[in-house]
Amino acid sequence: MTVARSKPILTAGKYAALLAYLTFALFPLYWLLKIAITPDQLIFSEGTTLWPSSLTLDNFRTVLFQTDFLYYFGNSLYVSLGTAAATTLIAAGAGYAFSRFDFGGKKIIIAIMLITQMFPLLMIIAPIYKMVASLGLLNSLTSLIVVYTAFNIPFATFLMQSFFDGIPKDLEEAAMMDGCSRFQALRKVIFPLTLPGLGATLGFVFTAAWSELLFALMLISKNEAMTFPVGLLTFVSKFSVDWGQMMAAGVLALIPSCLFFIFIQRYLVQGLTSGAVKG
């Protein structure tokens, strides 16, 4: 906007606003890191100062080597990656069908997918518990993957659909004219073009699975099978005074999802934009 360029007060206001947003967004994360690197004996005297007088990495060392943290971390990684891969694959298929075909029952299926986005997921926590228990799959990470995959399919499908909509139909039609089957055209022509979309969906689902708590609490009770959120919560109640260790564990939990997010957030806006243009 040219308005800002012509009026210095507006420009100053704009930068003040930018700074305020940035502080609000980052301060809690800064605090997490700060307490994690504050030595234990200083926490009570300097717990609320902006910068501690000395730093330590002891908390990280303790968390990594003397607790079950690595277990939880590994379990979460396995569940999140499994969910992300399965969801993206399935949602890509469904999104492609929505984008390219006009078929009987399309409206009903879209409506059902929208409904699944609206009802309280907690509503099915009891039935799912009973179903999983009767299959003998409580405390199994695979059951978590299956449940999370289903939860994430609707949104991931709509996301993939908007990416497919952004790719001209002529491309695969041309390939099909040249004698490819539709699936070959999809694999050879369309697939490389949807890589950003696939990446965004993968990242999105990964973060969602990484942070899911309530279903994991319900379905997992054994220490070996706990995902990170569940593990950290029991951690909190077990060592309710060791702030430094908890925050160190928190910082470590933050790393994978933030890495993913920084990588995908550009594509996310892109994908939503093409969806918005369409209608």
Added chain:
Amino acid sequence: MTDRTSKSILPGGTRARRSLYWQYLVEPYLYLSPAIFLIGIVMMIPLIIGISYSFQSIELLKPFDTGWVGLENYQKLWSDRKFWLALENTFWWTFWSISFQFLLGLGLAMLLTTQFYGKKLFQALVFLPWAVPTFLSALTWAWLFNPVIGPLPHWMASLGILSEPYNIMGDPNLAMWGPIVANIWFGVPFFAITLLAALQSIPNDMYEAAEIDGASAWQVFTKITLPFLAPMIAITVMLRTIWIANFADLIYVMTGGGPANSTQIVSSYIFTTAFRKLDFGYASAIAVALLFILLTYAVFLLWLRKKLVKT
């Protein structure tokens, strides 16, 4: 697909019908079937079972006391003061969360449409709270509100908001603001991202025309930006309201519904009833009630939108 039909030796009419049949019924479902299968098994069937649970007595702690009880769970619900309190809390929780998320998100999206130095980095950093796992946002904010290791109580005390630095989440009158602030922090990026996407789809020549006509910034905002965003805003706010009303993680981790149920919302009440008391029948009845309320809200909003668009 073309090769398949050309190779067949069937007469023309049948061939076309077969191809139509293939394209209309079989092929799309090949791509869709895994999604439909999973959603059916993991979401739709449990949904139906869940509704049927609400008419039964299913308490895992009393395994011999199960069976159909008709509307008993709903009668219990009607006279359950905790439920009505939770309903009221749900309203305030949702209202304040969505209002602040939306206004701050809109502001951020507008800022991000302007040009400034370091914008890409700014955007990545300012969206970061959204990537923070929910349980961790909850813990982080719970810690920030803790006077031992968090600065917030001290700041609020020196600003005169609090008489002394204590944890507001232990105060039944203020406790709800803990999770609400965490929720605002976590949700602003979502609104900013969706609104930014919508803002970028407004044709640029609209703004150019307005500039030529000498429109003020406020006029541009109210006459071009808002009307263009309105449909998007309506649908996002609706979906988000429902989502937030259902969103129990933050509250469960930060306050567990306490003190004295002052932060218990309906969905956290469902979770505690199912998870702590293992009373699946009653939990399902609460869930059905919540579903019904949210559905009414959605229908009302869609009706309102239709009416507004017409006039």
